[in-house]
Amino acid sequence: xxxxxxxxxxxxxxxxxxxxxxxxxxxxxxxxxxxxxxxxxxxxxxxxxxxxxxxxxxxxxxxxxxxxxxxxxxxxxxxxxxxxxxxxxxxxxxxxxxxxxxxxxxxxxxxxxxxxxxxxxxxxxxxxxxxxxxxxxxxxxxx
Amino acid sequence: xxxxxxxxxxxxxxxxxxxxxxxxxxxxxxxxxxxxxxxxxxxxxxxxxxxxxxxxxxxxxxxxxxxxxxxxxxxxxxxxxxxxxxxxxxxxxxxxxxxxxxxxxxxxxxxxxxxxxxxxxxxxxxxxxxxxxxxxxxxxxxx
Amino acid sequence: xxxxxxxxxxxxxxxxxxxxxxxxxxxxxxxxxxxxxxxxxxxxxxxxxxxxxxxxxxxxxxxxxxxxxxxxxxxxxxxxxxxxxxxxxxxxxxxxxxxxxxxxxxxxxxxxxxxxxxxxxxxxxxxxxxxxxxxxxxxxxxx
Amino acid sequence: xxxxxxxxxxxxxxxxxxxxxxxxxxxxxxxxxxxxxxxxxxxxxxxxxxxxxxxxxxxxxxxxxxxxxxxxxxxxxxxxxxxxxxxxxxxxxxxxxxxxxxxxxxxxxxxxxxxxxxxxxxxxxxxxxxxxxxxxxxxxxxx
Numbered sequence: 001x002x003x004x005x006x007x008x009x010x011x012x013x014x015x016x017x018x019x020x021x022x023x024x025x026x027x028x029x030x031x032x033x034x035x036x037x038x039x040x041x042x043x044x045x046x047x048x049x050x051x052x053x054x055x056x057x058x059x060x061x062x063x064x065x066x067x068x069x070x071x072x073x074x075x076x077x078x079x080x081x082x083x084x085x086x087x088x089x090x091x092x093x094x095x096x097x098x099x100x101x102x103x104x105x106x107x108x109x110x111x112x113x114x115x116x117x118x119x120x121x122x123x124x125x126x127x128x129x130x131x132x133x134x135x136x137x138x139x140x141x142x143x
Numbered sequence: 144x145x146x147x148x149x150x151x152x153x154x155x156x157x158x159x160x161x162x163x164x165x166x167x168x169x170x171x172x173x174x175x176x177x178x179x180x181x182x183x184x185x186x187x188x189x190x191x192x193x194x195x196x197x198x199x200x201x202x203x204x205x206x207x208x209x210x211x212x213x214x215x216x217x218x219x220x221x222x223x224x225x226x227x228x229x230x231x232x233x234x235x236x237x238x239x240x241x242x243x244x245x246x247x248x249x250x251x252x253x254x255x256x257x258x259x260x261x262x263x264x265x266x267x268x269x270x271x272x273x274x275x276x277x278x279x280x281x282x283x284x285x286x
Numbered sequence: 287x288x289x290x291x292x293x294x295x296x297x298x299x300x301x302x303x304x305x306x307x308x309x310x311x312x313x314x315x316x317x318x319x320x321x322x323x324x325x326x327x328x329x330x331x332x333x334x335x336x337x338x339x340x341x342x343x344x345x346x347x348x349x350x351x352x353x354x355x356x357x358x359x360x361x362x363x364x365x366x367x368x369x370x371x372x373x374x375x376x377x378x379x380x381x382x383x384x385x386x387x388x389x390x391x392x393x394x395x396x397x398x399x400x401x402x403x404x405x406x407x408x409x410x411x412x413x414x415x416x417x418x419x420x421x422x423x424x425x426x427x428x429x
Numbered sequence: 430x431x432x433x434x435x436x437x438x439x440x441x442x443x444x445x446x447x448x449x450x451x452x453x454x455x456x457x458x459x460x461x462x463x464x465x466x467x468x469x470x471x472x473x474x475x476x477x478x479x480x481x482x483x484x485x486x487x488x489x490x491x492x493x494x495x496x497x498x499x500x501x502x503x504x505x506x507x508x509x510x511x512x513x514x515x516x517x518x519x520x521x522x523x524x525x526x527x528x529x530x531x532x533x534x535x536x537x538x539x540x541x542x543x544x545x546x547x548x549x550x551x552x553x554x555x556x557x558x559x560x561x562x563x564x565x566x567x568x569x570x571x572x
Contacts, residue, residue, distance in 0.1 A: 013320055015316050015447060015453050019446040019447070019448070019450040019501055020199070020201070024443075024444050026444060029169040033169070034299055034300075047358075058163070058209070059168045060209055061206065061207065061208045062168060062172075062206065062207055064205055064206070066204065066205075069201075073333065157304065157310075157466060158304060161304065162305070173444050176442070176444060190502065215476075216476065216477050311458065311488040315458055315491075316455045342449065344498075345454040346495055348454060348493055349493070350490065350492070351490045352491075
């Protein structure tokens, strides 16, 4: 049985809007990063700890589908899940719910990552970092 | 026979780097937008003209695959192509070549758009805006 | 006697860092905006209400002095005060305290604004918007 | 007699606009950085060379006065000058001219910097780096 983490909550900043008066689409990729960092902290493996152990998690791929615009001042909740993990590669999925707009799904997407050392060489965490392996494996949600 | 447009060229800005000393991944989505706007201008249909005719091109989807990092001061060329167009929806594909790093492919991705009026209602350009329809249709590259 | 508002609190985002591994200096100007918007809300005059009444507060001037760098994951508190208000023009002062780094003052600055209508024409709020005039006047801290 | 450098020229990006449909004020601080880097290159001391010699130029202070808004697609020229240099500290002044809007002065500002080693310790360039000292001293414009 999987643990359900509380979503990451944030308000839309003024400087995140563009001349269409909606959040510029590039910012969702930044929100995904904020939500991922929050998720790792809640899962017991904060980014700072990862960096202290000499581990990086560079982004291999990112995508986002835009459903409804978000506007300045709106509160959004971002739900984050790990959907795939093989000890080295990781897929993270995000759903952005606009609370102010009546809990509309405004965007969803995912990012793919590789776990590497500080020289960007892939790591097989099963052997080298069993603690990370355990945390990530247990966090995987089967779809 | 398809017209080949010159790529969009830009240098990596200092403020686009992050603490890994590489370009933050979210910026590629912004570069795609810059390249798309440059492409539309070269194709004879600049964004300003589109907006003057009351047409918007909101982003439905965006994605990027990261192959090699780019660094401060690097010169990149972005090659842009329209790969799909049905009169209303559009797929644009991008390749980012890092010239400084020996013409390495550092990222590729695509964005999907809908052509709408200023109320975000989809437009069928065949009838309503034959000039746009012609420009976009002729720009499609069959893969 | 002046009301003391609680500071605006936020964590440093990964994408706000640059290749020196510190927060890029331009982001402090964005943090000031976040803090100002939070302050207006706490003072009883949220930005949304201002916009609903057809009032804008464009920035005339902004400055920041950088004392100590902030890093990814740090928690900062931003203290905001109105130091000048003449019914039309406004000076807002900010102090950024890095809690994680032992409550170090990491930056301080100010922004100057003009209260205008939606056509960017200055407004004398005494007569036209006494409620705004009252809120801002009462918030002024004499130095 | 002082050398006059050609200005740094750039177009306003879509993602630099905000919901007022003008360039967000924080971006001018980023433009100043772009202009400063371009200026150093033209003056014969590119940033890459500085970093290769183990020299940093952290920002101590930045400010900007906003005169007229800039809009998406506008071409701006940024004129950069060094107004003060004592071997260790540096003041750089910027003027942003909006060419599209009829060569209007849309913003002006300055930034102050300290020349340091990679541990952020101030350097007196007269002795340690006479080449930098010469380049910067000759670039100073007396007001």
